[in-house]
Amino acid sequence: MITIKRKFIFNDNSGSYFEIFLIVSLILIALKTSYSQTATWDGSSSTDWNTAANWSTNSVPTSSNDVIIPDVTNDPIITSSSDECHNLTIQSGGVLTSNNGSYKLTTASITVNDGGSLVISDGEVESSGDADFSGDLTMSGGLLDLDGEFDMLSTGDGRNISDGNITAKQGRFNYAEFFQPSGGTFTFDVGYNGILSMHSSSHFHNIVIDIGASYSLSPLANFDVNGTLTLTSGTLDISSYTTTVSGATDIDGTLKISTGIYDANNTFTASGGNITFTGAGFLKCALSVGSIGTLSTSNGTVVFDRPSGTQNVTQGTYNNLTIDGNASHQIGGGVGINVLGNLVVNQNGSTVLDVRDKNITISGTADINGTLDIGTGTFDANGTFDATGGSVTFTDAGQLNLAGTVTSLGTFTRSTGSVEYDGSASQTMSGVDYYNLIVNNSSGITMGANASVFGTLTFTSGDVTTNSNTLTIGASGSVSGADASKHINGHCAKITSSTSAFTFPVGDGTRYRPIILTPAASNSNTYSVEYNHSAHSDVSIAGGSTIDHISPQYHWDINRTSGSDNATISVAWTSSSTYGTENWNHDISTMLWAYFDGADWNSIGSTSSGNSTSGSLTTSSVNSNWSNENFTLAATTATYPPLPVDLISFDGQCNNHLTQIQFTVASQVNNDYFTIERSANLLDWEIIGFIAGGLTTNELITYNWSDEAPLNGTKYYRLSQTDINGDIKYFNPIALECENEIDFNLYPNPTNESINIDLNFDYSPNEDIYI
Numbered sequence: 001m002i003t004i005k006r007k008f009i010f011n012d013n014s015g016s017y018f019e020i021f022l023i024v025s026l027i028l029i030a031l032k033t034s035y036s037q038t039a040t041w042d043g044s045s046s047t048d049w050n051t052a053a054n055w056s057t058n059s060v061p062t063s064s065n066d067v068i069i070p071d072v073t074n075d076p077i078i079t080s081s082s083d084e085c086h087n088l089t090i091q092s093g094g095v096l097t098s099n100n101g102s103y104k105l106t107t108a109s110i111t112v113n114d115g116g117s118l119v120i121s122d123g124e125v126e127s128s129g130d131a132d133f134s135g136d137l138t139m140s141g142g143l144l145d146l147d148g149e150f151d152m153l154s155t156g157d158g159r160n161i162s163d164g165n166i167t168a169k170q171g172r173f174n175y176a177e178f179f180q181p182s183g184g185t186f187t188f189d190v191g192y193n194g195i196l197s198m199h200s201s202s203h204f205h206n207i208v209i210d211i212g213a214s215y216s217l218s219p220l221a222n223f224d225v226n227g228t229l230t231l232t233s234g235t236l237d238i239s240s241y242t243t244t245v246s247g248a249t250d251i252d253g254t255l256k257i258s259t260g261i262y263d264a265n266n267t268f269t270a271s272g273g274n275i276t277f278t279g280a281g282f283l284k285c286a287l288s289v290g291s292i293g294t295l296s297t298s299n300g301t302v303v304f305d306r307p308s309g310t311q312n313v314t315q316g317t318y319n320n321l322t323i324d325g326n327a328s329h330q331i332g333g334g335v336g337i338n339v340l341g342n343l344v345v346n347q348n349g350s351t352v353l354d355v356r357d358k359n360i361t362i363s364g365t366a367d368i369n370g371t372l373d374i375g376t377g378t379f380d381a382n383g384t385f386d387a388t389g390g391s392v393t394f395t396d397a398g399q400l401n402l403a404g405t406v407t408s409l410g411t412f413t414r415s416t417g418s419v420e421y422d423g424s425a426s427q428t429m430s431g432v433d434y435y436n437l438i439v440n441n442s443s444g445i446t447m448g449a450n451a452s453v454f455g456t457l458t459f460t461s462g463d464v465t466t467n468s469n470t471l472t473i474g475a476s477g478s479v480s481g482a483d484a485s486k487h488i489n490g491h492c493a494k495i496t497s498s499t500s501a502f503t504f505p506v507g508d509g510t511r512y513r514p515i516i517l518t519p520a521a522s523n524s525n526t527y528s529v530e531y532n533h534s535a536h537s538d539v540s541i542a543g544g545s546t547i548d549h550i551s552p553q554y555h556w557d558i559n560r561t562s563g564s565d566n567a568t569i570s571v572a573w574t575s576s577s578t579y580g581t582e583n584w585n586h587d588i589s590t591m592l593w594a595y596f597d598g599a600d601w602n603s604i605g606s607t608s609s610g611n612s613t614s615g616s617l618t619t620s621s622v623n624s625n626w627s628n629e630n631f632t633l634a635a636t637t638a639t640y641p642p643l644p645v646d647l648i649s650f651d652g653q654c655n656n657h658l659t660q661i662q663f664t665v666a667s668q669v670n671n672d673y674f675t676i677e678r679s680a681n682l683l684d685w686e687i688i689g690f691i692a693g694g695l696t697t698n699e700l701i702t703y704n705w706s707d708e709a710p711l712n713g714t715k716y717y718r719l720s721q722t723d724i725n726g727d728i729k730y731f732n733p734i735a736l737e738c739e740n741e742i743d744f745n746l747y748p749n750p751t752n753e754s755i756n757i758d759l760n761f762d763y764s765p766n767e768d769i770y771i
Contacts (some may be wrong), residue, residue, distance in 0.1 A: 063086060118135075311328070398417050462486055519566075
């Protein structure tokens with residue numbers, strides 16, 4: 001005991017203040033000397049920590065004593081629940097053991113030098129400060145409870161940790177090469193922001209992070225967990241690094257990923273937690289996923305990569321979703337999945353994404369390199385769809401919606417499923433054998449290869465343009481919804497083993513001109529039809545034929561491409577404009593079918609019904625002329641042309657105060673002349689010119705007319721055509737605005753008192769003149 005007695009009188013004497021300072025300093029030095037007295041273990045009596053004779057001070061250490069454990073014969077063992085010291089140092093060769101669950105050693109810090117060892121099989125060793133291990137930490141149970149930092153330095157060895165618990169509460173944690181526990185649990189405890197630095201060869205076994213909602217633990221390198229990872233509270237921010245967990249993952253706090261990877265190779269659940277992506281990182285889940293928690297959806301990719309068996313893909317909304325691993329990945333419970341970014345199904349052995357009866361919506365690209373199975377659910381792809389190298393397999397009556405570019409449907413199995421093209425821009429249809437095909441694109445679908453439909457071809461919106469390909473309707477296939485705005489523009493084929501009539505939904509993209517074929521027998525046959533809205537290149541009529549002329553505007557290519565059964569051919573109309581019966585109130589019995597034999601057109605016996613506004617025309621017997629495939633409608637008299645004039649354009653322009661009228665016709669039948677009329681109000685028309693017609697011709701002809709005295713302001717022009725029998729057809733008017741040029745003369749010039757003005761222009765009584 002050090003005692004200093006002194007009476008202090010405070011005044012303005014500077015020497016008095018110096019004396020006080022000196023005395024206080026001596027007191028502090030004395031206290032420090034007393035507090036820091038070091039007790040060194042010598043084990044001269046036994047291994048009992050609480051035997052005074054085992055210590056250099058001949059007394060059991062207290063919280064004020066630093067303790068040194070050197071290399072001696074009898075290594076110390078903790079023997080009470082209240083053993084304590086200040087700073088503990090275990091020197092090379094020294095060993096400290098805790099092996100009783102009832103006993104505890106409390107220290108201010110722990111230092112284990114290279115060659116030293118702390119052995120804990122039971123009980124507790126607690127430090128209110130840091131722990132630095134350059135030596136060995138051996139644990140098979142018990143608790144190492146650290147309130148400060150924990151460092152396993154370069155020579156430290158944690159390979160002998162097989163069980164027990166280590167708890168650390170603050171600061172930076174450094175783990176060198178040999179921190180490699182085979183068991184036990186490391187807990188990051190509450191109340192700090194921690195930094196974790198791991199050697200590439202080190203790892204944790206089990207890890208618990210319970211640092212509080214306001215704090216985060218941030219690794220500075222990749223780290224592995226060979227056991228389980230439990231995030232009870234706080235944030236584990238792996239940033240750009242990779243965390244690999246071999247055991248179960250349980251997230252009740254926040255797992256934060258920037259561009260790094262969290263690789264969960266066992267069960268994963270985040271039912272009470274958050275998964276937050278701040279960059280293009282990955283969360284990989286290899287086994288069952290109980291919950292994906294509250295998942296951020298603006299960044300990142302979630303990967304389901306079970307290596308075998310079956311894995312449920314958790315319902316919910318994802319940014320990017322990847323399916324990987326040699327397993328069948330099934331959409332789990334709930335209504336389904338929404339992917340705001342891209343979906344990738346990798347080809348890893350037999351990787352399968354099974355939609356089952358759920359719905360999955362993809363806003364970005366769907367890249368199918370494995371297998372996409374669709375049961376009764378719906379796969380809605382709103383971006384590019386590419387199954388090159390992969391497979392699309394329907395196992396039931398589900399649906400695949402395709403709104404973007406379709407690169408490939410891969411190996412396609414139709415079952416009873418439906419594929420719908422429902423984009424807003426023109427799409428190219430994949431050439432596969434569909435069951436049900438739905439056309440729902442007002443911009444149209446273009447075929448990139450031959451395709452077939454064995455269920456129902458449904459037109460909801462838009463045409464199918466086949467180009468040089470053929471769209472084939474299978475033997476049990478049917479068509480619904482076709483009309484002038486939605487049909488097949490090109491080649492349509494039908495496989496049939498029936499005598500039932502089939503309507504080929506063909507047209508030219510603007511006009512719907514279906515053909516009805518009825519086979520004579522129920523053998524297997526294939527027929528094909530294509531509509532051409534143009535005159536055939538040869539309009540020659542066979543000698544002795546009853547045909548006066550054929551249609552100058554359209555013809556069909558009709559063929560039997562397989563089989564031997566003949567068939568009747570029929571067309572029907574519900575408007576007089578469909579096949580040119582408008583404005584010609586004649587007996588439609590003068591119409592008949594005609595076929596081209598390679599040199600001339602020949603008549604086919606035909607039966608008409610109805611009238612010019614609603615009727616039909618059918619071959620009287622089955623057609624047996626398939627060799628040249630060209631068919632059209634014809635008339636037996638010159639007074640019944642199917643369409644006298646095919647007007648391509650009618651327009652005008654103002655040029656040097658004159659109105660220039662121009663119109664073009666593609667074909668004419670018995671056309672006598674054209675009439676050009678003018679009106680100021682669309683009610684009162686005056687004839688201003690005539691142009692001779694071309695009688696009957698398939699030649700494209702352009703006609704011009706000039707109105708050399710146009711009316712001022714907006715005026716209307718109308719074209720009409722008069723047939724040789726006197727019937728007249730009118731075409732829609734056009735509007736033009738041309739100003740009349742005015743000629744004038746002033747005299748006398750010069751003048752003093754008056755002037756005369758002579759005006760020369762076209763004048764209407766309804767017009768006012770202002771000077």
